[in-house]
Amino acid sequence: MSGFWSALTSKLAERWLTLLVLPGAFYLATAATAHTLGWAHALDLRRLNSAITTWTKNPIATTVGGQIVLLAAILTAAAAAGLAAQALASVVERVTLAPDWRTWPRPLRRAAEQQTDRRRKEWTAAHTTYHQLLAAAAARAADGTRPPPTQSERAEAQAERHPFDQKRTRIGLEEPDRPTWSGDRLHAVTVRVHRDLHLNLPIVWPYLWTVLPEPARTDLTTARTALTKATTLTAWAFLYLPLTLWWWPALPLSAGIALTGWRKTRTSTDTYAQLLEATIRLHLTTLAIQLGISHTDAPTPALGDTLTYHLHTQPPAPNPH
Incomplete structure (x- = not known):
């Protein structure tokens, strides 16, 4: 049991360092550079080296206690920046996929x-x-x-x-049906399985997920994580953009990150959509077996109709009063 907790702690620490601290530390370094150089001396490396030398000679940075406090402050600020990027990423993903755009303001x-x-x-x-x-x-x-x-x-x-x-x-x-390519790419899966198999995916998917073999779940989770990482990269571009007010090189940096995030989002969305549709078509009969529904060797529209009917939840009965 102690080995399990040790492995879990190590895994969490690794994810914390990779997802939050390292990107956040790079962001803090860029922000410090922007504040030090400004527009007038944007590419003045000597000025930057001189500032770094001055910082390292500060009494706080030359004592063990000061170094510990400084490191803790940097790690905390880096993690805070990482959390801000992840929070913004949820907004970016919602806008990019736009599943509920008809309910937007x-x-x-x-x-x-x-x-x-x-x-x-x-x-x-x-x-x-x-x-x-x-x-x-x-x-x-x-x-x-x-x-x-x-x-x-x-x-x-x-x-x-x-x-x-x-x-x-x-x-x-x-x-x-959605304002973005990525949103339509995922929506196309719902459209295609409904047209080909008469399957209402929002109704059937939660049940299908529970009967998937572990390799299929792992592949889907990995693909979905890649999509989340791509939208997080785009979110970082928005965080770098305000630094342009102090340092003009932040603008091409932000644009490059945004372009990379956009391309990765499209690629990861396409990969996830293909894998999702393939999983549905391959394992729909597995769900039918678990439910005791007779079927042929391949998924058919009749099976899609049957699964949708059996798994559909009826609305509440009308109030007799």
């Missing part, structure tokens, strides 16, 4: 609605054009009065459709 909800409508119109236009070209190609191929299309003609028709298919996919795999 009116100005934000209006902006999200306009963005969603714009993305939906662009997606619909590309989707419609793509299928019109596809139908035209199919009609030409089925026209008995014409010779069959040559390989070059088929390649030309495919090349004509490709830009519209690419544009549609770039906007979203399914018709946009």
